[in-house]
Amino acid sequence: MEELMAANWFDKLDEELIRELLDNETFLSESTSISEPEADQQANSVTKHHVNSNVCNDVGLLKTFGKDGTNDRDTLPTRISILEKGLNKMDHKYTLKIKSSGNALSDDGYKWRKYGQKSIKHSPYPRSYFRCTNPRCAAKKQVERCSSEPDTLIITYEGLHLHYTSHFFSTQTDDFHPPAKKLKKTTAETQNTGSESKPQAHKCSPTDPTLPNPTTFGSDQNPFEGASARGLLEDVVPLNVLKPSVNTISNSSSSTSSYPSSPPSSSSSCLTWSPNPKFCSFDVSPTSTTTLM
DNA sequence: CGAATTTGACCGGCGC
DNA sequence: GCGCCGGTCAAATTCG
Numbered sequence: 001m002e003e004l005m006a007a008n009w010f011d012k013l014d015e016e017l018i019r020e021l022l023d024n025e026t027f028l029s030e031s032t033s034i035s036e037p038e039a040d041q042q043a044n045s046v047t048k049h050h051v052n053s054n055v056c057n058d059v060g061l062l063k064t065f066g067k068d069g070t071n072d073r074d075t076l077p078t079r080i081s082i083l084e085k086g087l088n089k090m091d092h093k094y095t096l097k098i099k100s101s102g103n104a105l106s107d108d109g110y111k112w113r114k115y116g117q118k119s120i121k122h123s124p125y126p127r128s129y130f131r132c133t134n135p136r137c138a139a140k141k142q143v144e145r146c147s148s149e150p151d152t153l154i155i156t157y158e159g160l161h162l163h164y165t166s167h168f169f170s171t172q173t174d175d176f177h178p179p180a181k182k183l184k185k186t187t188a189e190t191q192n193t194g195s196e197s198k199p200q201a202h203k204c205s206p207t208d209p210t211l212p213n214p215t216t217f218g219s220d221q222n223p224f225e226g227a228s229a230r231g232l233l234e235d236v237v238p239l240n241v242l243k244p245s246v247n248t249i250s251n252s253s254s255s256t257s258s259y260p261s262s263p264p265s266s267s268s269s270c271l272t273w274s275p276n277p278k279f280c281s282f283d284v285s286p287t288s289t290t291t292l293m
Numbered sequence: 294c295g296a297a298t299t300t301g302a303c304c305g306g307c308g309c
Numbered sequence: 310g311c312g313c314c315g316g317t318c319a320a321a322t323t324c325g
Contacts, residue, residue: 114298116317129316133297142316 094157097146112141123147132159 112130119126127144139159146152 113296117299118315121314127315 096155096157098153098155120144 111133113133114128115131116129117126118129123144124147125145127142130141130143132139137159139157141158142156144154146154
């Protein structure tokens with residue numbers, strides 16, 4: 001029951017958040033300031049920039065400049081319009097449709113390792129499978145092209161980037177409790193598997209995804225050592241859901257307000273995407289309706 | 294030489 | 310029960 005409520009709540013926030021993020025220029029500017037090339041750094045910035053930044057990093061629409069020398073803050077897309085429906089969420093998977101004229105794929109803020117590629121039946125284009133390079137991170141994403149529109153990339157994110165989670169927890173550690181036990185199927189399993197390992201992780205107490213000090217971010221390892229145990233989507237969501245009190249949408253202003261917790265972030269954290277103005281522009285194709293659980 | 298990518302095989306789930 | 314399809318694994322290959 002709680003989960004249900006949580007789900008709804010989460011869903012709303014999520015959509016709202018996404019919408020704001022995507023359409024909020026402020027957000028863009030903000031994110032711009034966080035032009036860390038590496039994911040870890042992003043995480044770092046997150047801890048420094050506070051909510052807004054969090055959102056940026058989290059939802060992933062973070063811009064990663066300078067990665068390939070394209071530090072075009074100037075060329076920032078004056079506007080990135082994404083229809084709310086361009087981002088779909090189903091079963092803890094987020095599908096993002098993006099119009100890309102270049103290899104936007106490589107612009108992701110996180111480092112991904114391709115672990116597979118499959119040709120899809122009804123599509124002339126193959127689907128690529130990526131995993132976060134961090135061994136403790138179970139974040140995954142699938143990338144494929146729309147058969148009808150080669151320009152359109154369909155990216156499906158699954159799982160949560162521990163990079164972010166860690167941060168998240170670190171900022172709310174106090175309130176965080178094992179309620180997060182509600183692991184879910186797919187993701188949960190995967191993640192568990194991922195974190196399964198290392199006794200080290202255990203050290204940090206599985207119950208207490210308490211992560212390492214946020215300030216310790218930066219290195220791919222530290223942060224995850226502790227968060228690995230959990231700190232995944234499943235954990236975050238319920239967690240926050242359970243404590244919406246934090247600031248259940250205190251519509252103070254923008255993203256900040258709609259960022260009561262990271263439910264949205266939790267799952268979206270892996271949505272890290274760097275819409276490099278030069279390469280891609282978000283497109284929206286109202287596909288299926290967003291559904292959660 | 295090490296790391297990353299490619300590619301085909303294998304496995305599990307789902308629909309018929 | 311069988312076949313199809315998607316997802317993952319792992320060996321081979323390529324690249325830096």
